[in-house]
Amino acid sequence: MLQLPKPEKTCSQPSVESAYEYCRQITAEYSKTFYLGTLLMPKAKRQAIWAIYVWCRRTDQLVDGPEAELTTIETLDQWEKNLESIFAGSPLEHPDIALVDTLQRFPLDIQPFRDMIAGQRMDLKRDRYETFDDLYLYCYRVAGTVGLMSNAVLGVEPVIGSSPWQKNQTLHEPTQEAIALGIANQLTNILRDVGEDTERGRIYLPLEDLRAFNYSEEELFNGVINENWRQLMQFQIERAREFYTQAERGIRDLSRDSRWPVWTALMLYQGILDVIERNQYDVFNQRAYVPKPKKFFYLPVAWLRSQAL
Numbered sequence: 426m427l428q429l430p431k432p433e434k435t436c437s438q439p440s441v442e443s444a445y446e447y448c449r450q451i452t453a454e455y456s457k458t459f460y461l462g463t464l465l466m467p468k469a470k471r472q473a474i475w476a477i478y479v480w481c482r483r484t485d486q487l488v489d490g491p492e493a494e495l496t497t498i499e500t501l502d503q504w505e506k507n508l509e510s511i512f513a514g515s516p517l518e519h520p521d522i523a524l525v526d527t528l529q530r531f532p533l534d535i536q537p538f539r540d541m542i543a544g545q546r547m548d549l550k551r552d553r554y555e556t557f558d559d560l561y562l563y564c565y566r567v568a569g570t571v572g573l574m575s576n577a578v579l580g581v582e583p584v585i586g587s588s589p590w591q592k593n594q595t596l597h598e599p600t601q602e603a604i605a606l607g608i609a610n611q612l613t614n615i616l617r618d619v620g621e622d623t624e625r626g627r628i629y630l631p632l633e634d635l636r637a638f639n640y641s642e643e644e645l646f647n648g649v650i651n652e653n654w655r656q657l658m659q660f661q662i663e664r665a666r667e668f669y670t671q672a673e674r675g676i677r678d679l680s681r682d683s684r685w686p687v688w689t690a691l692m693l694y695q696g697i698l699d700v701i702e703r704n705q706y707d708v709f710n711q712r713a714y715v716p717k718p719k720k721f722f723y724l725p726v727a728w729l730r731s732q733a734l
């Protein structure tokens with residue numbers, strides 16, 4: 426994984442625009458899928474997502490990046506104090522300038538950011554998950570929270586009652602659906618990255634599922650692909666798709682200018698599951714990703730779905 430270029434430690438005179446440009450470059454570098462989605466957004470919203478992406482990526486890199494072995498609980502405690510400084514309006518490093526500006530534009534709450542750090546603390550201490558409920562907590566913290574952060578930027582569309590007595594506008598905040606998309610993305614990411622995670626001694630697949638499908642940890646570490654593996658993976662894929670389906674129901678509640686980007690990001694990431702199936706569940710020898718032509722095929726389909734009420 427590419428290392429984030431070191432941001433300048435002190436904020437000499439970098440501008441807000443240069444900070445957002447740095448965030449744009451990082452998002453484009455690390456996640457083609459989400460970057461493509463942000464390009465479909467109005468400028469203020471896509472810059473805000475870039476700022477959030479970089480904070481999330483830097484947080485993840487503390488435990489997942491090249492310097493992870495230097496990271497301790499104290500490191501994450503300090504990172505949380507840095508977060509509090511950002512929410513107090515005091516950026517400490519160049520990219521923070523973009524997030525401070527984003528916080529002035531959008532009603533972001535600090536709690537999902539704190540929960541993301543709590544998820545990274547889990548990664549420091551755990552490399553096995555006994556049940557899906559255990560894994561769900563981890564997925565909520567590292568990915569469901571991203572849905573909550575994103576929702577604050579994406580916005581919701583007021584629904585004006587159609588009948589005479591429904592003159593007041595009602596807002597339905599698709600919170601659960603946003604969390605569901607985060608969970609779906611994380612479950613997809615786990616299935617895509619099974620190979621590289623086992624190389625680091627990590628198993629995110631619930632051990633209760635391995636037992637249920639009679640597939641051992643030893644077989645997993647040896648990358649054994651047999652009928653039990655295929656059935657175990659298909660079970661995981663179907664569960665991830667259930668979360669995508671729940672998420673889809675919430676997109677119609679988002680602001681109109683957020684629906685195409687979110688449908689696009691959802692379809693692109695969900696497409697990874699189809700690639701895993703096409704690859705016969707071989708996630709050990711090849712990385713499942715959606716080829717560029719297919720990514721651009723999804724764009725008009727996502728647009729049509731974003732128009733449907």
Ligand SMILES: CC(C)=CCC/C(C)=C/CC/C(C)=C/CC/C(C)=C/[C@@H]1[C@@H](COP(=O)(O)OP(=O)(O)O)[C@]1(C)CC/C=C(\C)CC/C=C(\C)CCC=C(C)C
Binds near residue numbers: 482687690
């Ligand atoms: C289009 C849009 C609004 C996207 C949001 C982009 C964003 C801010 C993503 C942050 C991702 C990130 C770096 C989180 C840190 C922890 C982590 C790595 C989480 C996993 C992401 C994988 O990213 P990537 O594929 O780059 O990882 P690799 O290094 O390549 O393995 C996660 C899988 C979490 C992703 C979760 C989301 C993007 C949340 C999606 C939910 C919404 C956008 C809410 C939409 C609203 C409704 C109502 C459905």
Ligand SMILES: Nc1ncnc2c1ncn2[C@@H]1O[C@H](COP(=O)(O)OP(=O)(O)OP(=O)(O)O)[C@@H](O)[C@H]1O
Binds near residue numbers: 454455458714
């Ligand atoms: N972490 C990684 N390890 C190895 N190869 C990668 C990694 N990330 C991307 N690639 C490679 O980059 C190319 C694009 O893959 P992909 O679309 O997944 O990019 P990405 O930036 O990781 O997008 P996303 O993270 O949103 O899935 C592919 O050739 C893929 O193999």
Ligand SMILES: [Mn+2]
Binds near residue numbers: 455456457
């Ligand atoms: Mn990536």
